[in-house]
Structure formats: structure tokens, C-alpha cells
Amino acid sequence: MAVVRFGGVRTAPARSMAVRNSNQDMESRTTTSDAKAEHAAQQAAASSSSSSSSGASSSNNSNSNSSSSNNAGSAGSSGSDGDYVSAFGLRISKDDLLTIALAVAISYGIRSFVAEPRFIPSLSMYPTFDVGDRLIAEKVTYRFIREPVPGDVIIFHPPKEISPETGPLGFLADDNVYIKRVVAVEGDTIEVRNGRTYVNGVARSEPFIAESPLYEMPRLLVPPGDVFVMGDNRNNSYDSHLWGPLPKENIVGRAVAKYWPPWKAGGLDDYTGVLAASTGPQQGTTAKAASSS
Secondary structure, eight states: OOOEEETTEEEOOHHHHHHHHHHHHHHHHHHHHHHHHHHHHHHHHHHHHHHHHHHHHHHHHHHHHHHHHHHHHHHHHHHHHHTEEEETTEEEEHHHHHHHHHHHHHHHHHHHHTEEEEEOOSSTTTTTSOTTOEEEEEOSIIIIIOOOOTTOEEEEOOOTTTOOOOBTTBGGGOOOOEEEEEEEETTOEEEEETTEEEETTEEOOOTTOSSOOOSOEEEEEOOTTEEEEEOSSGGGOOSHHHHOOEEGGGEEEEEEEEEESGGGOEEOOOOHHHHOOOOTHHHHHHHHHHHHO
């Protein structure tokens, strides 16, 4: 490059200066562009990193929610299993088991203290009851209202002397129960002769019996705390005329109605007024006469 001297001062041509300035400007622009590109790359990297972090956080939150849901489901399943019990090979909920227990307790309470159904297995009470008839026996009257009276139809446990057997679970399952009609009570005298039943010396009118008795029974005084019972089918009944008076403590209840078969359903006829035995002084007089004879 030629150098021109003007007044002793060495100067470079103007073109050279312009080229240098142009080069510096290009370098500056290039540097600026590179800086912008680098800055953009850094922002993109930062954005990508933030997005990855956010995705990871979202994934973690999702996993956490899933884990919480699984834990809740597991806890719910565990709680659900705790609400069931196994009994007799069955899986029963505690609520159902409680309902069944209450129903059994109420049923047993009603059967023990209020009333119970019974089935007639023989003809000893024919024609009042036939084989297969079903009845309701109530247990309130003799507990709270009155004593047994002649004409009542009762169910009872027979004396142990004639039937000592009990059910497999003792008193809870003792189905050894008889059904007869009360004919005389404590203090009464009773005898059977000439096909008639006499209580306190008076022949009874008994419209409910199947036929007149074909046997004879000597006069007997019913002791305190006992009743004398006989079947309506007098010639086919195992009753007090064979094994003696019945302790009142053996009485289970008083038959009040039939419920099966349906065409026989209804209350029993009341013969207590017809068969009411003599009471008061006459009883004592009769008892003395019976004891002296």
C-alpha cells in the first residue's frame, strides 16, 4: 500500500480506513449476532430445562396421586373386609349378623314368654284337634291373670315319672309336650263311672268329647298345686286317668286358636263356664267326704 506524505505527516489512504472500519463493524455485528444466538440458545435450554422439570414434577405428582389412590383403595378394601365375618362357611356382614341375632333373640323371647306354635301328632284330642292341626298356645294368662280352670286346653311337659326324656339341648329344645283339657283343679274330686265323668259328685256335660269313656276310675282328690287333665278322645288318650294329677309347674301354655289348616283357623270354643267346678265351702265339704270314704 502506497503512503503519501503531506507536510511530514504519514497518513493511510481513505479507502484503507474505510475498509478497516467496515471490518470492525462486521466483527461487531458478528459478535452481536453470536451473542444474540448464544442468548437465545441459553433461553431455549433454560425453557427446555424448566419444561423437563415441570414434566418431572407433574409426573411425580401423578405418581403421588396414583400412590395415594392405591393406598386409599387398599385402605377401603381393608376396611370393607373388616365389616364381614365368616360363620358356618358363609361370609356375612356385621350388620346382617346383628340383624339375624336380634331376630333370633326376639323370636326366642316371644316363644318363651308370650306364645308359641304347636303341631298335633295324635288323635288324643279328637274331635277338637285332628292329626296335623296347628295351634297357638299363649303363655301370659297363667303368668299374670289367673290359674288354670276346668275347660282350658293346655300344653304341658308330662311328669318325669312317665316321660323322663328331654330334647338334645335340654330345656331349650324340649319338644316333649302333651296337649289335654283341664277337667278338675286342686281340691276337686273326680271319678269316672257308667260312661260319665263326675267332678265333686256332679256328672259333667261334655259336648266336646268323641265318645263316652269305656273305663272306670275310682274317686280321686286332686292335691294342692295340681290339675287333672284328660283328652277329648277319652278312650284313646294317655292322660291323668292313667298316670295321675299334673303339677301346675309343668304347664307350658294355654291353647287359644288353630291356624292350620286354613279352613279350621280361628279361636277355640270356650267351655270354661260349662265345666267350672264347685269352689269355696262345697269343695272343702266334698274333699272331707272323699277323704272319709
